[in-house]
Amino acid sequence: MSTAAKEIARHWDYAESTLRALRERGLRPTPELYHVWFVYYAQENPEILRVIDAVQASGESLAEDDLLQLYYRYIFDRQAADFLQRGMDDFSEIVESSDDCLAAARNGLQDYGALLGRSLGALEDPKKAKPVLGKVIKQTDLMQRTVDKLRQRLDLYLGKIAHLQRELEETRERSYTDGLTRVANRMYFEEQLNQVVSEYDRAQRPEPFCVMIVDLDQFKEVNDRFGHRIGDEILVLIASMLKANVKGRDIVARYGGDEFAILLPDTPIADAMILAEDMNKRVAAREIKAKQSGVSFGQMTISIGLAEYIANEGASKLIDRADRALYKAKKDGRNRSYAA
Numbered sequence: 001m002s003t004a005a006k007e008i009a010r011h012w013d014y015a016e017s018t019l020r021a022l023r024e025r026g027l028r029p030t031p032e033l034y035h036v037w038f039v040y041y042a043q044e045n046p047e048i049l050r051v052i053d054a055v056q057a058s059g060e061s062l063a064e065d066d067l068l069q070l071y072y073r074y075i076f077d078r079q080a081a082d083f084l085q086r087g088m089d090d091f092s093e094i095v096e097s098s099d100d101c102l103a104a105a106r107n108g109l110q111d112y113g114a115l116l117g118r119s120l121g122a123l124e125d126p127k128k129a130k131p132v133l134g135k136v137i138k139q140t141d142l143m144q145r146t147v148d149k150l151r152q153r154l155d156l157y158l159g160k161i162a163h164l165q166r167e168l169e170e171t172r173e174r175s176y177t178d179g180l181t182r183v184a185n186r187m188y189f190e191e192q193l194n195q196v197v198s199e200y201d202r203a204q205r206p207e208p209f210c211v212m213i214v215d216l217d218q219f220k221e222v223n224d225r226f227g228h229r230i231g232d233e234i235l236v237l238i239a240s241m242l243k244a245n246v247k248g249r250d251i252v253a254r255y256g257g258d259e260f261a262i263l264l265p266d267t268p269i270a271d272a273m274i275l276a277e278d279m280n281k282r283v284a285a286r287e288i289k290a291k292q293s294g295v296s297f298g299q300m301t302i303s304i305g306l307a308e309y310i311a312n313e314g315a316s317k318l319i320d321r322a323d324r325a326l327y328k329a330k331k332d333g334r335n336r337s338y339a340a
Contacts, residue, residue, distance in 0.1 A: 007316070017041045027064055032071045044186060045074050046254050047179045053257075054228065074179075103151070113140040178254040180232055181239035189253035189261050193315050196265055201312055210272040210308045212262040213322045214242065214279070217301045217334040219258040226297060231258075234288055234300060241286065245279055261319075269308040269339055276304040276337035284335055301335035308339075 018037040022029050039045050040052050048070055055062050176188035184192075193211065200206040216222075216238060223231040235258065242260055243252045255261035264272050280302060288297040305326025309318050321340035329338040 011042075014038055014041045025061065027067070032076075033064065033067050035075055036067045036071050039075065043256055046186065046257055048074055049257055050180075110144065113137055113144070178239075181236050181254050183239045183243055183260070184251055184253035186253060186255050186261070189251060189255065189263060190315070192251055193263055193318075196263065197309065197315050197318070200309055206311070207266045208268040208308055210264045210267050210269055210306055211318055211322050212260075212264065212272065212276055213255065213305045213319070213326045214260040214262065215303050215326055215330065216258040217303055217330070222297070222300070230290060230297065233291055234297075237286075237288065238283065238300065238302065241283055242279065245275065245282065269306065272306050272308070273337060273339055276306055279304065280335060280337055303329040303334050304337040305329055306337060306339040 015038065018034055018041055019029065021027075021037045021041075022033060027033050036048065039048050043049060051070060052062065055066075176184060178185040196209055200209065216234070219231065219234070222234060235254075239252065239254065239260065242262065246252055246262060246264070249265045250267075251263040253261050253263075264275070267275075284299055284301045286299065288300050289295065290297070303326055305322045305324065305328070307318055307321035307325060325338040325340040329336045332338075
């Protein structure tokens with residue numbers, strides 16, 4: 001079966017699981033509720049995964065309002081931001097064009113008024129022409145003041161638009177950021193990965209790039225032993241350590257519950273392996289302590305799978321290879337890095 005066929009089959013599996021979840025829980029198959037459960041089964045958003053898993057583990061059920069809150073918090077913001085941004089860009093262009101037109105009209109009126117002023121003394125019968133021209137000049141001056149007021153109003157509108165654009169950028173940033181760890185989320189990582197893949201495949205002499213899949217070793221046992229609050233603190237700490245080890249265009253993202261993905265543009269596999277091994281050592285050497293109490297929970301280790309992109313293989317195959325390398329690293333004893 002081809003990669004595309006497998007992808008289609010997987011999405012149909014998600015769809016069937018989603019409809020079954022809605023039916024079994026007596027929920028309406030609205031687009032919002034369907035979207036939340038589909039994202040859950042596709043594991044596209046770690047925060048939705050964490051919330052639903054925690055509720056189900058407690059034996060409680062998710063009400064429709066709870067699911068809608070998840071939708072508007074983790075799904076809708078991004079869609080709304082993109083939609084509003086397109087509208088704002090169009091509106092800004094219209095207003096800026098209108099401002100240019102008004103400026104041109106104002107300059108034209110100024111020239112017109114100056115011309116009429118110079119013409120007063122050149123007319124053959126100034127006694128008859130002067131009162132008429134005086135009124136025209138007065139009206140022209142009035143029109144200039146009107147245009148000035150319009151420009152002031154447009155300046156005010158442009159200021160409001162700039163404020164809205166800043167808010168939209170903040171909304172987009174939130175939609176690209178993992179709510180817990182404050183690194184990039186899976187959606188942003190996949191968008192950037194697809195962009196780098198596209199650039200690589202189009203380039204005549206592309207620069208090598210790699211991806212890492214990082215998994216916390218035995219994290220489930222940590223959660224079961226110390227609780228999810230401590231588990232969350234550990235995720236935040238590991239995320240900050242991973243981010244501190246990358247630079248430039250490198251992207252660290254939370255890819256799943258306790259899994260991170262790192263995109264390394266302009267990086268060959270040899271350099272990526274050196275970085276991965278350094279990450280293994282730094283994380284293993286760090287003592288994990290609770291923020292408030294300072295209680296030590298010992299050391300944590302990570303396993304890493306790496307892969308360097310091969311021309312025209314696509315993002316999915318690249319991730320699959322890195323996943324296989326990660327699986328081998330876990331199987332061979334954890335706290336190590338393997339390349340595919």
